Amino acid sequence: MFWADKIAASTQGEQVVNDSKTPSGRVHVGSLRGVIVHDVIYRALKRAEKPVKFLYGIDDYDALDSVPNYLDRDKFVPYLGQPLCNVPSPGEGASDYAKYYSSEFFEVFDNLGVRPQIYYLRDLYREGKLNPYIDRFLQNAHLVREAYKQVSNADRAENWYPFQVICQHCGKIATTVVSDYNGKEVFYTCKPDAMSYVEGCGGSGWVSPFDGNGKLPWKVEWVAKWDLLGVTIELAGKDHSQKGGSRDVANAIYRKVYGKKPPFHSPYEFILVGGTKMSSSKGVGASAKEISELLPPELLRFLMLRTQPKTAINFSPNYETITRLFRDYDTAIEKYEKLLASEENPQLSKDLLALYYSQVGDAIRTYQPFDFSTLISLLQVPHLDIKAEVEKRSEQPLDKTDWEVVNERIRVAQKWLDDYADPEEKLVLYFDEIPESTGDLEVEQRQYLSQLADNLENLEDWEGEALQTEIFSTSKALGLAPKKAFPAVYRSFLGKERGPKAGNLLSYLEKSFVVKRLRDVAIAA
RNA sequence: GGGCGAUUAGCUCAACGGCAGAGCUACAGACUCUUAAUCUGUUGGUUCGGGGUUCGAAUCCCCGAUCGCUCACCA
Structure with a gap:
């Protein structure tokens, strides 16, 4: 059974799911875990057709306890210790500090299809609800x-x-x-x-x-909120959930002062972000907003919820992690489509329930997947008509939904290349120097490159298909397996064993440069 | 020092008392213009170590190791 369905199944009567956040600054992507966890529990309860409400509180009566390093220190130091709702907004479009950062967070909510009833602690206090x-x-x-x-x-x-x-x-x-x-x-x-x-x-x-x-101090305030709002389910990060920790204290206070049972609780783990790969110099990082601008919403949801809450998630926006995320999602989509083809109303298995709860809407949106890592590759080939290439490589003609998904992925792949990719994760053309790795080439491979240089020099039509043919036929003529021939070419220009379609690659380069490079590599010791 | 959680294939994870699995990687084949593409297959495990409970343990209990988090205030 899927983890959220387990929680849903264990409840009786009307449920109120609650979560909250102090708007002390930009929100880290890790904070989305709690949001998604509660949202999924809410949806699981709805799916089970149990009465349920989903609330989200902004703790804006908490004090500003530090000035984030991205704000003007001199301007905000005087407000240290004041309630966040009384601190001026650091930017346009908000009445105060708390509203500024909470609305930034709520944009992400909206993007992810998370739609709780929102309340502000300032209102609860000022309207006397907590009196x-x-x-x-x-x-x-x-x-x-x-x-x-x-x-x-x-x-x-x-x-x-x-x-x-x-x-x-x-x-x-x-x-x-x-x-x-x-x-x-x-x-x-x-x-x-x-x-x-x-x-x-x-x-x-x-x-x-x-x-x-x-x-009220936070642990006590928590209790007041539970009772006022009738909260029955509220999970907390594991930092709060230690024995003797704040949740434990709040539970004890609720029992002692009100003699009532605290809401259902279970700790959830953190999201560990590989910090070194983050490029702060490019001004991008791991804020909730940035990641939600990078990943399509269902992919971000998928990342957060396919792992059960008490297991830590390792996420860095590097090639390995991000391509795997897309691939895993596509695998689930294909599995679902197969199931759909064989049964009318299929029973969803655990992994497909993860897919289901990843949707922003109510139904699983299916499409013809186009591999994300391939898109990253294609985008790096100069002058390539990417849409034509996608069309060519797809088995079926793409329909409207397919194109929407592909276009979105092209956007993501491009953004990833621009803002997140490390140099070694990108395609690098060696224009000025011969890649070091050509030193390992065998004698036969060097002979091949030399012959290829001659053949290409005489080639009249400097165009992708013709070049591809020449690269191939030259290897045949010399009896060198393509498995040896192609890597020799790639190494000469990219310093790698593999690359985009060799003919196309060379067609974007100057003929004289290509010929010279091939000869230089061939004769180098 | 106390507490909590984690540790399963090279990597990321699943299985939660009933035959240890998937994806990726790697490797090997296939596709007679064949190169970040596609397809097929193979390899890969002392389930962190040790003890115990059980007909049966990755799973439950005990001891230990390593890692992460936490243990003043604040949240």
Whole structure:
């Protein structure tokens, strides 16, 4: 059974799936794992025809705790410690910092077909929705302290309260400590030494904790959200899911203060991104936005969900990884088509369910696959009419959908070549020097190149087909197997054993250059 | 030091108590203009090591190794 269907099958009654994110900056591609995991669980529940809602919260009352290195430090340092919804937007088109980065993230959601009901913590606080929870946690601060102590062995002072107000003097929320509560107002101090990354202003006073004047600490806030929204399923990254970790603490608080059972939980693993291959100099990297601009949505979903949540995913946008992703997807598509041809309403196996849940829409979109790695190769051949080439190499005539898929892949392949490919992953023509690897050529191969140079020199029609014929017939005439002949040619120009169709390749080069190079290689020791 | 997770073919992963598998790679063939293409086939395993439970263990238990994450605050 597919992992998400297992979770769906274990539930009873109406389900509320929840996930959330602090919009502290650009979102790394790894953050998409949680998003996709929850989306797939949501879809699995729908597929099982169980009543379900999917919520996504933006924790924009959290404090700005560092200035990302891609922002102007001087401009944002003054806002350290303030709620993200009160920090100015770093760019056009958003009212504030939190909205700016969360809407960037939501564009990716939209692209991936993830459509949860979105809510903002600022609204929950300011509209007073969390007031009853704030009151209850303040009244029962001792129970919260107990939970912290028992679960994660963290000591809290006797007069510690699970609440932080926004300082009325300096606007920071991270530095305030509440030390008293009279049922209507709390007494707070904005402490200079409360946080390592920012100093409080030293102000203090009595203030109402309600209607957006402050927030609950994260672990406590989590509980309030669960109860307010009726959350029944919420997974968390494994960093939160350790024994004694934040999820454990939140669970304990929910049990202690409300006597209720916490939502279903299971940790999910990270996505490990091979950092060295990332080209930061080209300004591209592994942000969720960048990767979603590179990969077609169903491929990105496929990457995230075919692996069960508790297994780590290794992903780098290098040749090996990215071509494999496309190939695996195509393999699944072909398997599905075969199944479809043999049965009316086929039962989907586990791998095909991964394909199903990868779709942005409701049905699996089938097409005639055209190998992605071949496209990467073809795009590097100068002056090649790629569409004609695709047509020629496809078994069946391509229909409208096929072309859509191919065109999308051409775009991806080109973008990958431009922004992500390492030099050694690209086709390199050696114009100025003879590739080193020609040194290993055998005597017969050198004789062949020499003969080929003579034949080509006399060739009148410098054109792909004719060149291909000449390369081939020369090898026949000398009795040298094509398996030896062609690599000799490729090595002379590319330094590799293989390459694009040799005739075409040479036809794009100057005749004099080709002849000279062949002779140079032939006589070199 | 404590905790959690992982470790299966060269690589990426599947199998989750019932014959250890797939894709890619590699290798070998086929296609008598044949070159990043296509097709066929083959190789490849002490399931990290050691012990135990079981009729039966990659799977469950114990000990150990390696790797990753985590264990003040914040999230």
